[in-house]
Amino acid sequence: xxxxxxxxxxxxxxxxxxxxxxxxxxxxxxxxxxxxxxxxxxxxxxxxxxxxxxxxxxxxxxxxxxxxxxxxxxxxxxxxxxxxxxxxxxxxxxxxxxxxxxxxxxxxxxxxxxxxxxxxxxxxxxxxxxxxxxxxxxxxxxxxxxxxxxxxxxxxxxxxxxxxxxxxxxxxxxxxxxxxxxxxxxxxxxxxxx
Amino acid sequence: xxxxxxxxxxxxxxxxxxxxxxxxxxxxxxxxxxxxxxxxxxxxxxxxxxxxxxxxxxxxxxxxxxxxxxxxxxxxxxxxxxxxxxxxxxxxxxxxxxxxxxxxxxxxxxxxxxxxxxxxxxxxxxxxxxxxxxxxxxxxxxxxxxxxxxxxxxxxxxxxxxxxxxxxxxxxxxxxxxxxxxxxxxxxxxxxxxxxxxxxxxxxxxxxxxxxxxxxxxxxx
Numbered sequence: 030x031x032x033x034x035x036x037x038x039x040x041x042x043x044x045x046x047x048x049x050x051x052x053x054x055x056x057x058x059x060x061x062x063x064x065x066x067x068x069x070x071x072x073x074x075x076x077x078x079x080x081x082x083x084x085x086x087x088x089x090x091x092x093x094x095x096x097x098x099x100x101x102x103x104x105x106x107x108x109x110x111x112x113x114x115x116x117x118x119x120x121x122x123x124x125x126x127x128x129x130x131x132x133x134x135x136x137x138x139x140x141x142x143x144x145x146x147x148x149x150x151x152x153x154x155x156x157x158x159x160x161x162x163x164x165x166x167x168x169x170x171x172x173x174x175x176x177x178x179x180x181x182x183x184x185x186x187x188x189x190x191x192x193x194x195x196x197x198x199x200x201x202x203x204x205x206x207x208x209x210x211x212x213x214x215x216x217x218x219x220x221x222x223x
Numbered sequence: 224x225x226x227x228x229x230x231x232x233x234x235x236x237x238x239x240x241x242x243x244x245x246x247x248x249x250x251x252x253x254x255x256x257x258x259x260x261x262x263x264x265x266x267x268x269x270x271x272x273x274x275x276x277x278x279x280x281x282x283x284x285x286x287x288x289x290x291x292x293x294x295x296x297x298x299x300x301x302x303x304x305x306x307x308x309x310x311x312x313x314x315x316x317x318x319x320x321x322x323x324x325x326x327x328x329x330x331x332x333x334x335x336x337x338x339x340x341x342x343x344x345x346x347x348x349x350x351x352x353x354x355x356x357x358x359x360x361x362x363x364x365x366x367x368x369x370x371x372x373x374x375x376x377x378x379x380x381x382x383x384x385x386x387x388x389x390x391x392x393x394x395x396x397x398x399x400x401x402x403x404x405x406x407x408x409x410x411x412x413x414x415x416x417x418x419x420x421x422x423x424x425x426x427x428x429x430x431x432x433x434x435x436x437x438x439x440x441x442x443x444x
Contacts, residue, residue, distance in 0.1 A: 084252065
């Protein structure tokens with residue numbers, strides 16, 4: 030009995046796309062990963078439009094370089110690696126623009142962005158909304174090397190092994206970076222816990 | 224006293240933080256995300272924004288650039304003056320006699336270049352160009368101009384044709400380099416050379432003769 034495409038695992042879908050160039054398999058993978066990737070990239074770069082562009086570029090790279098995926102790796106780690114690398118490139122570009130910008134804005138103003146209109150309560154004084162903005166701002170102040178692993182672990186809920194594969198670091202380094210990132214973040218957020 | 228070790232596996236101490244992070248609202252893609260993506264793929268718009276290289280004038284704002292520019296500016300403002308060399312625009316010109324000496328008494332100022340004396344008689348660039356080329360008919364009937372290297376220094380030689388035609392009688396007198404070396408007078412003169420006049424009529428005749436010879440030879444075969 031032939032399985033429906035939607036019943037296939039990620040790895041089976043990409044194999045189908047690689048072998049038969051089945052666009053439906055590609056579309057299914059895009060549907061499965063577009064939201065988790067957008068959330069990850071948004072928390073990393075702090076700008077919704079930029080994060081959507083990065084995820085678009087990730088999917089384009091996936092389309093163009095489908096054959097560079099090797100079946101021994103998990104598809105999720107492969108696609109997260111692409112998105113993470115593009116997000117880091119974007120951060121570097123942003124930093125260059127900031128250094129050479131004549132009209133430098135206040136850093137706080139730049140990083141503060143409302144993530145999604147449907148999550149912002151009409152009443153701006155609502156506790157959760159303010160808290161979320163505060164957490165996002167604090168997250169963007171954590172060093173990118175720590176920020177990436179903290180987001181992957183505590184927001185995306187990936188395992189240490191998966192994070193190790195995505196970042197190309199040893200599991201020990203991943204754990205240590207997560208710990209340092211959390212410590213930095215906790216210091217920045219101490220006001221909301223007190 | 225026990226050795227303090229870090230246990231990175233422990234998640235204690237961060238429960239509240241981890242809870243806060245996991246409670247953050249999810250950010251999702253807009254509804255037209257897939258439509259835009261598939262349109263890009265269909266139109267083969269594969270340019271990746273974050274990988275595009277920025278054409279930079281941004282380096283102009285770099286502190287190093289400012290430093291270099293300041294140094295160059297300061298050099299031109301303060302470092303360009305040399306007291307040994309006066310500004311020629313602000314000085315009076317030297318009298319002509321000092322430059323060329325007294326020509327009537329035959330005393331030539333040795334410190335000045337002697338070319339000033341013979342400048343009028345030396346051939347111009349045009350005449351040199353004309354005299355140094357001869358027309359040659361190659362075996363394949365191609366007519367070319369070839370440069371002839373005369374064994375004489377043109378400034379100290381005489382074109383006999385020119386003198387005999389009397390078109391420039393002063394050439395014989397003025398050509399060469401005269402001067403005083405201490406008490407001795409000297410005059411550098413290499414010799415004569417004869418210019419070959421280019422006569423187009425003769426050239427065509429010669430070409431016709433060669434052609435007829437070729438024709439005759441081919442008929443003989």
